[in-house]
Amino acid sequence: LKIVKPYSRGSREWKPLEEFARALGVPLETIAREPVALAPRRGAPYMEVYDLAGLPEPLREYLYSPLTPGDFVGILEPAKSFKPSLLLGALLAAKCGLIRCIKVTVEGEKFFLYGKLVYEDKIVEWKPGLAPVVGDDGEFLGWGFGREHKIGRRRLRLVEPVWDLGWYLRRGG
Amino acid sequence: MPEREYSKLSRILALARERVDGWIMRVASRYGYAPYMISRYLEALGSRDSVVALLEANEEPMPETIRCNDHLIDCQHLKELLEGKGYELERIPFLPHGFHVTRVGVGSIGATHEYLKGYYYIQDPASMSIVYSLDPRPGETVADFAAAPGGKSTQILQLMKDTGFLVAIEKNPRRIRSLRSNLARMRFRSYAIILADATKVELPIAFDRVLVDAPSTGEGIIRKDPKRKTSRAPEDLAHIHEIQYAMLERALDSVRPGGIVVYSACTLAPEEGELVVDRILSSREDVEVEHHGLIAEPGVVEYFGEKLDEMVSRCGRFWPHVHGTDGFFVCRLRRVEN
Numbered sequence: 076l077k078i079v080k081p082y083s084r085g086s087r088e089w090k091p092l093e094e095f096a097r098a099l100g101v102p103l104e105t106i107a108r109e110p111v112a113l114a115p116r117r118g119a120p121y122m123e124v125y126d127l128a129g130l131p132e133p134l135r136e137y138l139y140s141p142l143t144p145g146d147f148v149g150i151l152e153p154a155k156s157f158k159p160s161l162l163l164g165a166l167l168a169a170k171c172g173l174i175r176c177i178k179v180t181v182e183g184e185k186f187f188l189y190g191k192l193v194y195e196d197k198i199v200e201w202k203p204g205l206a207p208v209v210g211d212d213g214e215f216l217g218w219g220f221g222r223e224h225k226i227g228r229r230r231l232r233l234v235e236p237v238w239d240l241g242w243y244l245r246r247g248g
Numbered sequence: 249m250p251e252r253e254y255s256k257l258s259r260i261l262a263l264a265r266e267r268v269d270g271w272i273m274r275v276a277s278r279y280g281y282a283p284y285m286i287s288r289y290l291e292a293l294g295s296r297d298s299v300v301a302l303l304e305a306n307e308e309p310m311p312e313t314i315r316c317n318d319h320l321i322d323c324q325h326l327k328e329l330l331e332g333k334g335y336e337l338e339r340i341p342f343l344p345h346g347f348h349v350t351r352v353g354v355g356s357i358g359a360t361h362e363y364l365k366g367y368y369y370i371q372d373p374a375s376m377s378i379v380y381s382l383d384p385r386p387g388e389t390v391a392d393f394a395a396a397p398g399g400k401s402t403q404i405l406q407l408m409k410d411t412g413f414l415v416a417i418e419k420n421p422r423r424i425r426s427l428r429s430n431l432a433r434m435r436f437r438s439y440a441i442i443l444a445d446a447t448k449v450e451l452p453i454a455f456d457r458v459l460v461d462a463p464s465t466g467e468g469i470i471r472k473d474p475k476r477k478t479s480r481a482p483e484d485l486a487h488i489h490e491i492q493y494a495m496l497e498r499a500l501d502s503v504r505p506g507g508i509v510v511y512s513a514c515t516l517a518p519e520e521g522e523l524v525v526d527r528i529l530s531s532r533e534d535v536e537v538e539h540h541g542l543i544a545e546p547g548v549v550e551y552f553g554e555k556l557d558e559m560v561s562r563c564g565r566f567w568p569h570v571h572g573t574d575g576f577f578v579c580r581l582r583r584v585e586n
Contacts, residue, residue: 129413130440131413133452142441162437240365
């Protein structure tokens with residue numbers, strides 16, 4: 076790893092992360108107290124964002140060699156978008172009373188974890204846009220995107236999986 | 249004896265080839281093994297009956313076992329959840345978080361929602377027991393010297409209650425994918441993954457404990473990989489022994505005085521177990537072997553006429569025909585003030 080970019084407030088390349096925090100209604104510190112972006116390999120079209128807050132001091136000197144230095148927060152495509160990690164989702168889901176989350180039924184959970192759309196009657200709580208999705212028991216299931224679809228006069232609410240826990244299985248271990 | 253004069257291994261491997269009699273040839277042919285392996289089993293086990301019992305046990309498929317992640321879920325609750333889906337689980341008496349899957353429900357045990365949520369890890373009982381011997385405590389600084397795919401790293405963090413810090417070292421970039429995935433799936437945070445060769449790694453930390461679950465020739469997992477009966481030559485044992493020795497040496501240099509190193513390998517080969525430890529004991533003054541605290545059988549102290557350091561008897565071996573597990577070697581070493 077040769078490219079390390081510490082967070083700089085308001086800079087163009089960190090804008091997607093700031094926008095993500097704003098859309099979720101949380102301060103950036105809730106996402107990461109000490110964000111840093113690392114290139115996963117030379118020439119990669121994206122950066123991986125980590126929170127270094129928990130990394131012991133002596134290991135910070137070795138920031139070029141650790142592959143996962145601290146909490147993996149998500150993927151940053153400079154000046155385009157920020158894709159939050161499953162770990163971040165699990166941490167944020169614990170704050171579901173404070174931030175808005177999507178909640179699905181037990182049956183909805185099955186659909187969601189198999190990467191399928193979840194429809195109206197399988198949704199307990201819904202919000203538009205990107206949000207952590209939790210099951211009926213409040214357990215984090217992944218990131219979903221709340222959409223409204225208009226069919227005639229009726230508005231159908233649905234949740235589209237963005238990055239669900241089923242990924243651990245589908246990616247092959 | 250200085251390390252450079254360690255010559256027991258070559259003498260032993262030469263004898264393993266030479267001491268092949270008619271009975272060994274017949275048994276090797278019946279069970280499909282390279283004859284030198286049978287001669288080594290006879291030497292380590294001491295009787296023909298035990299050798300046959302081992303070979304028979306190696307013909308049986310491994311039962312599925314899981315380790316409950318009590319960092320995320322109460323183990324009894326996990327049992328109830330899975331039993332509600334048609335699985336049947338039985339506690340493994342000598343493993344606090346271990347369960348045998350005695351009946352499979354709908355689909356594979358590796359494809360349930362509970363698995364995706366990180367509530368458990370599929371792991372052999374012998375492999376699971378190694379981390380209990382390491383006994384990591386909350387708040388400590390620990391290293392795992394061959395961390396992928398993450399079975400033992402996740403278990404270390406589980407026992408540390410995700411406090412302190414784990415440095416997970418892995419040499420193979422491809423295997424880091426599964427390591428990262430398992431650590432994230434089981435929702436641990438107090439770790440860093442470092443891409444490095446554990447035989448050479450130098451970190452600015454004196455660890456409280458280090459786990460060296462060394463790469464091996466796989467002689468302990470013939471039940472999963474029957475090709476191993478013939479796929480390796482004695483030279484492979486000599487080659488892997490050098491890597492294992494270098495990793496253990498490095499690990500001992502990395503712990504603080506008083507710190508613990510657990511050396512393990514999924515192997516039945518004394519060349520990859522007792523001989524590695526014996527070589528360490530013959531080359532260093534600052535190491536003691538402690539009892540591993542597991543149900544394992546004592547280490548082999550005499551092999552093809554070579555007497556090993558008495559302390560090696562405190563190491564442990566899991567035998568498939570005795571414990572019903574994979575074959576495994578474990579040894580708990582303490583670095584003492586020199």
